Amino acid sequence: MIRKMYMKRFIYFFVFFLLLTLSLFFVMNRLSSKTLEENLIVASKNQLDYVKGILDGIMYEANMYGVQFAADSDVRFYQSQVIELSNYDSQMKKNDIVDRLRQTLLSSRSIESIGIYWKSEETFLSTNNTLEARLPFKDVDQRGWQIIDESLYYFAVYPYIQKPGQTEPAQYVVGVKLNTEYLKSLLKKAVNNDSSNAFFLFDHQQLWSQSEVDNDLLKAVTNMLSPQTEATLKYDYHTNSDDYYVLSRYIEPIDTYLITYTRTNDFLQPLDRSRKVFLASILAVLTLGLIVIFTFYRNYYRNIRLLEKKFLQVEQGNHNTRITENTDKEFYSLFRSFNHMVAEIQDLFVSLKTETELRRSAELQQLQAQINPHFLYNSLFFIMSVAQFSPDSVMRMSKHLAEYYRYLTKLDRHEVTLESELQFAEHFLVIMALSKKMEYNIDLPPELASLPLMPLIIQPVVENAIQHGIEGQQGAHQVTIDVKQEEDLIKIRVSDDGKGLTMDEIRMLEARLESSASPEGTRGVGLWNVNQRLKNTYGELSGLQFSTNEWGGLSVLLLIHNPTEKGEILCDY
Template sequence: MFKWMTMKRFIYFFVLFLLLTLSLFYWLNAISSRTLEDNLIQSSMNQLDYADSILDSVVAESSQAGMQYTVDNRVRLYDHDKKVLDNYDVQMNKNDIHDRMMESVLFSQSIDSLNIYWKTDGDFITTGHDSNIEKLLMDATSQGWQVIDGGLYYFSVSSIMKPSFKPSDIQYVVGIKLKTQALTDLLNKAVNSKSSNAFYLIGENLLTNGTTVEASIVEEVKRTVEANNQTIMKFDYHSKNGDYYILSKYSPEIDTYMVTYTRVSDFLVPLNRTRQVFFTGIAIIFLIGLVVIFTFYRNFYRSVYLLDKKFSQVEQGNYGTRIREGVNKEFDRLFRSFNHMVTQIQSLFSSLKLETELRKTAEFKQLQAQINPHFLYNSLFFIMSAARTSPDSVEQMSKHLAEYYRYNTKLDSREVTFGSELELAKHYLIIMSLCKELEYDIQLPETFETLPIIPLIIQPMVENAIQHGIEGRQGAHQVAIEVRQREEEVQIVIRDDGKGMNSEEIERLLRRIESEHAPAESRGIGLWNVNQRLKNEYGKASGLRFSPNDWGGLTVTAHIQLTQSEV
C-alpha cells in the first residue's frame, strides 16, 4: 500500500509538472511573440533611420553642390565675361565650367545631372541628356527642392541684389537632378526581410524599388502619415493578407515620406508550428511517461543519483572518475556516454593546457623576433662616430646596449617582474638619450619591484612613445613612466611630449588594437600585440587606453587586473 501511494503521488507530480510546463511554454511563447515583434520593429526602425540618414546626406550633398555653383566666380561673372572677352575665351570659360560640372557629377553617386541656365541670354550648360531640364530651369523662380514628374530636382537661383526680390531679377539658375536609382537603392537598405517592402510617397506619387506595393497599404499610408521630421511614425494594419506594421519617416527638405511595411504573421508562423508540435509532443510524452514510470521506477532514482554524484565529482575537477558498466542495463548506454565524455574532457584539458603553453611560447618568441634592427644599426653607428671623440659615451652605449640585448635574448616565456621590465626600459632610454636629447623619469614603488608580470610589455610602449611620438614633433624630448595601483588593478602610465593624437586618431588606434586580427601593416602591430597579451593573460578588462596629456603629447595606460590574492 505504501509503495502504491508513493507511485500515485509521483504520478500526480508528473501530471502537475506537465501542466506547469504547458503553462510556462504558453507564457514563453507569448513573450517570444511580443519580443520577436518588438525586435522586428526596432530593426526596421534602425534600418529606416539609417536609410533616411543616407537620404539626408544625399540631399545635403546635392544642395551644397547647387549652392557651390551658384556662388562660383566663373558662373557669376560668365555674363560679364561674354561682353569683354572674345568668342574663343568665352567658349574656353564655358568648357571649363562644363568640365568642372562633369567632374562633380562623376564623383557623386547620387547626382544624375548638373545644369546651369542664364535667363539673361538663354545660354545653357548641362551634363545630362534630359531634354526637359532646360524648360524647367527657364520656369524656375525660387530656390529649393521640387518634385516634378516623380523626379527630385534642386534649383538654386542667383539674382541682382535689390531691396525687393522679383523673379525678373534672376540672372541664372543652377539645377540638380537626383538619380532615381540612387533613391530606389536606399529603399533596399530600409527593408530587413522578404516579408518587408518599402516605397517613397512623394505627394500623391509613388517611387518604388521595382517590387509590387499593396494598394490598400498605400491608401492606409496616405490616410495616416503625418509631417513629423523628428520621429519615425509607426502604426499597425490588419487585412485579409495578414497583420502588418507600417513605419514612415518624413523628409521636410524634399517633402517626401519614406515608408516601410512588414508582414508580422510571416515571422510568427514558425512559433505557431512550434507550439502545435510542442502540445502534440507533450501528449505523447505523457503517455510514454506513464509507461516509463511503471517500468523503470525501481531503478531510475538509483541510476540518476549515481549519475548526479559522478557529475558532481567532474564539476569538482575529478576527471578520472568513471561509472562501472553493467550496474544498470537500461542506463548502460548513458553511462558509456558519460565515461566517453569525461575521457574526452580529460583529453581536451590536457590538449588545451599544452596548446596554451605553446601559444604563449610562440607569442613570446614572436615578440623577441620583433627587436628593431634599425635600433641596433643606429647604436653601432653612434659607437663608431663617438669612438674617438667621446670614449665615455662609447663605454656607456656599449654597456647598456649589451644589457639590453642580453635581457631580450635570454628571456623565456615565464613571468618576469616589474623591476626587471623597467630596468630594460631604462637601458633603452639611456641608449636613446646618448643618441639624441632625451629626458626620462621612471617611478616604480618598492612594493611593485618583485610583482610578477609577463615579459616585454613595457618596452614596446616606450619604443612607440619615442618613435611615433617624440620623433614626430620638433623639440619633443620628455618621457615619463609611472607604475601605480588603482583599486584592483595596476596601471603602467607612459607619457611623452610628442606630436600626440586627436580624439578621432585615438578612436582609430583603439579600433585597430581591439581587432581580433593583427594590422596588415607593420605600424601598430607592437601595441596590438601588447593589448592582446594583456587581455589573454589578465582578462578582458585589461588592455591599453590612450589620452592626451598636459605636455601636448600622448599618454598610454596599460591596465592590468589583479586577482584577489594579488591585491
C-alpha cells in the first residue's frame, strides 16, 4: 500500500485523518457533554424525589392533624358542653383545646397554625386567634387542600364521613396552615448549585420561589407541563445564549408542580474550553501539514507533473521538447536523462524517416520497372508498324508516350493529385486505344480534381482491366472510370466489358488480396500491391472491391477513406 501511495492519495489521506480526528473528538465531546448532562439530570431527579418525599410527609402530617382534631370527642361536643358549663369551666375547656393545638405545633416545623371553626356559632379556636386567621375558614364546605392568600391550608370538616348519596352540612372545620417559609426553604434542597433554581407552581398561576424566575422560561415551562403523578418529566429550554434542562414533578393532592431548572452552560464550560484548545491544535497541525504539502508540491510533485507533461508531448510527436526548468535541483539528473533520451529519439526518427523515404523510392522504382519495359516494347513496336502508312498515329502515340514517361519521371516528389493521376491513366488508355479497337470514358467531378493522392494507384487497375478483361473477351472494347464522394469515402470505379469473373473467382481474388504476402509469380501482384498501399496509407476501411457490372464485365472499386472536414484525402506517401 505504501508503494502505491502518491501525492493525491497522500493529500486525501492527510485530510481524511484530520476529518477523522475532528469527528472522533466531536463524538467524544458530545458523549462527554451528554454523560455530564445525564449525571446532572440524575442528581437533580434524586434531589427532586427527596424534596417530594419531605413534602409528602408534611402533607401526611397536616392531613393526620386535621382528621385527628375533626374526630376528637372534645372538639365534637365542645359547643354542647359550653352551654351547660359555667363561664369558668367553659373557658377552661376552651383553653384545654387551644393548648392541645399548640402542643401539636411544638413537634412540627412545617405547620404554622391550626384552627377550629364552628360555622353555626361562628366560634373560632386557633393557635393564631386573630381576625385575619378566622377569615379563610368561613367559606370552607369540604375537606381538602386550598391556597388562600398565598398560604397552603388543609381543611377537615365534621361530619368527616358522609353517608352515600347524602351530604350533610359541616358542623365545624379544622384547618391546618402550612408554614410557607418552610416550604420555600425546601426548594434549596431541590437544587444542586447556583446555576439551578426551583419553585412551586400552583394551578398554573401562583408561584413560590426563593429567587426570581425568568418570565419567558416560566411561560415556556407552563406550556410544556403534563400532570403525570408517578414520573419526573424532563424538558429542554433554549435561548439565544443559554441552554436549560427543566424537571417537573406533579403533586396531585395539592394540584401543584415542583419544578427545577438548571443552566447547563456553566457545567459545560470546561468542555468548551478543552474543545477550543483542541480545535486550535488541529488548525495548527492543518496549517503545518499544508505548509509541508506545499513544500513537497513545489520541490517534487510539480517536477513530476512537468516530467509527465513532457512525456505526453513526446508521445504526441513533439520530439523537439526539452526540460529547461529546475535543472539545478534534486531532479537535475532525471531531467538531463530525459533530454538525452528525447534527443536520441529525435535522431532515431530522423534516421527512420530517411530510411523510409529511401525504401519508398526503391519500391516506386521497382514498380516503375515492372510497368515500363513491357509497355514500352509494345508501344515502340506499334510505332514501327504504322510509321510508313500513318504518321498521324505515330505522332499521337509519341505524344502520349512522352507524357506518360514524363509523369513517371516526376514521381520522386510523391505529390500528385486525383486529376493528374487520371490524366496519367488517360495517356495509357489513349496509347492502348491506338494499338487496338477500344473506347474509354473518364468522369471526374471538378470539386475533387485537386485532391492529393498517392501515385500509380489507378493505372495498374486500368492496365489489369485491359489485359485480363478486354483482351480475354472477343468484341470487348469499353473501359470507364468514374469518381464519386459519399460522406467520408472517395470511390473510384474502373469498369470494363471483358469476360469478367464469377462470384467464386471474385471471392478467391479477394482472399489473395487480403493475404499478408504477395501472390507467387506475376499474376495478381499489381492488384495486391494497390490494395496493400491503400490500406497502409488510408486505413483498413480503404482497399479494393470487385463486382460484376451491367456489361457482364468486371468493376473494380477503389475505396479511399477520407475522415476530414474539408474532404481532403490524407496522403503521406
